[in-house]
Amino acid sequence: MKNALITVATINELRQKVSSARARKESIGLVPTMGALHEGHASLIRQAAEECRFVVVSIFVNPMQFRPGEDFERYPRMLEQDCELAARNGAALIFAPNVAEMYPAINPSLSPPTLTLPHQGGGKESAPVTTYVEVPGLSDSFEGKARPGHFRGVATVVLKLFNQAQPDRAYFGQKDAQQLAVVRKMVRDLNVPVEVVACPTVREADGLAMSSRNIYLSPEQRQHANALYRALMQAKERVQAGERDAVLLRATMAEILDETPGCQREYAELVNPSTFAVVERIEGEALAVVAARFGSTRLIDNTMLTSETSIV
Numbered sequence: 001m002k003n004a005l006i007t008v009a010t011i012n013e014l015r016q017k018v019s020s021a022r023a024r025k026e027s028i029g030l031v032p033t034m035g036a037l038h039e040g041h042a043s044l045i046r047q048a049a050e051e052c053r054f055v056v057v058s059i060f061v062n063p064m065q066f067r068p069g070e071d072f073e074r075y076p077r078m079l080e081q082d083c084e085l086a087a088r089n090g091a092a093l094i095f096a097p098n099v100a101e102m103y104p105a106i107n108p109s110l111s112p113p114t115l116t117l118p119h120q121g122g123g124k125e126s127a128p129v130t131t132y133v134e135v136p137g138l139s140d141s142f143e144g145k146a147r148p149g150h151f152r153g154v155a156t157v158v159l160k161l162f163n164q165a166q167p168d169r170a171y172f173g174q175k176d177a178q179q180l181a182v183v184r185k186m187v188r189d190l191n192v193p194v195e196v197v198a199c200p201t202v203r204e205a206d207g208l209a210m211s212s213r214n215i216y217l218s219p220e221q222r223q224h225a226n227a228l229y230r231a232l233m234q235a236k237e238r239v240q241a242g243e244r245d246a247v248l249l250r251a252t253m254a255e256i257l258d259e260t261p262g263c264q265r266e267y268a269e270l271v272n273p274s275t276f277a278v279v280e281r282i283e284g285e286a287l288a289v290v291a292a293r294f295g296s297t298r299l300i301d302n303t304m305l306t307s308e309t310s311i312v
């Protein structure tokens with residue numbers, strides 16, 4: 001039988017609980033999240049619970065990965081509900097720190113609470129007040145281009161969580177494919193002793209990838225929001241039918257997004273899944289990535305395309 005869920009808010013308590021689990025020879029799994037948990041998160045937690053005896057779910061809306069004007073303040077926060085979902089799916093411990101616990105050096109009066117970092121607006125160089133992690137190259141395209149500084153925030157908080165929880169394995173959704181690539185590269189480059197496990201994207205019945213941000217969509221936007229999925233599936237079908245030209249596949253995806261009411265396409269591309277370099281032809285595996293806005297809500301999605309005949 002599983003023990004009751006433990007909830008902690010400090011790094012010290014987290015470390016104590018993790019070292020007790022280690023003393024009991026339990027393997028440690030970590031599922032980093034920003035909360036507002038849904039079935040996508042639940043699937044990560046379940047996979048972690050299958051493979052690790054002691055599963056830590058972190059819930060932290062990380063200000064460092066938001067830019068001013070993004071949805072840091074209005075990001076949904078529902079800790080009690082999250083704890084129930086996490087416990088039901090096999091979590092042993094919830095780590096829900098506040099901003100001061102994670103970033104003692106942060107300036108809480110700014111919105112989002114901000115760390116002084118170089119290259120962050122204003123064109124004026126300033127000394128960083130904290131150490132941070134930058135994964136160059138990968139962090140500059142697509143999501144990184146749309147949200148400058150985003151992956152610096154992600155890489156920094158993920159490395160902090162790895163150091164705090166010291167998991168054997170950490171679970172990430174394929175839904176955020178570029179984030180996954182950034183984390184994998186950071187782990188490789190910095191020799192972080194953790195196994196990164198990728199989990200498949202969980203979707204609504206109409207194909208829309210589950211996301212905590214889907215609740216921002218109006219009923220009408222929600223009705224059209226599966227355009228991203230439809231675009232990806234159309235590209236997949238064309239690859240199955242033998243198409244290999246990335247220019248044509250890109251155009252197919254763009255057309256579906258562009259003809260969808262209320263959908264403003266940001267990108268529709270075919271990339272190398274590890275480097276996110278744009279590919280010209282589908283040879284072996286390529287990742288189709290799309291991003292679009294519905295009003296102020298930004299949605300992203302992706303699917304793997306393969307030129308092999310057995311596509312699932």
Ligand code: AMP
Pocket residue numbers: 032033034035039040041043044171172173174175176199200201202203209210211212
């Ligand atoms: P977030 O709370 O949005 O930061 O997401 C936490 C983790 O859950 C990340 O690794 C995401 O990639 C993953 N995730 C989010 N949505 C889904 C989904 N629909 N299916 C699978 N994993 C997801």
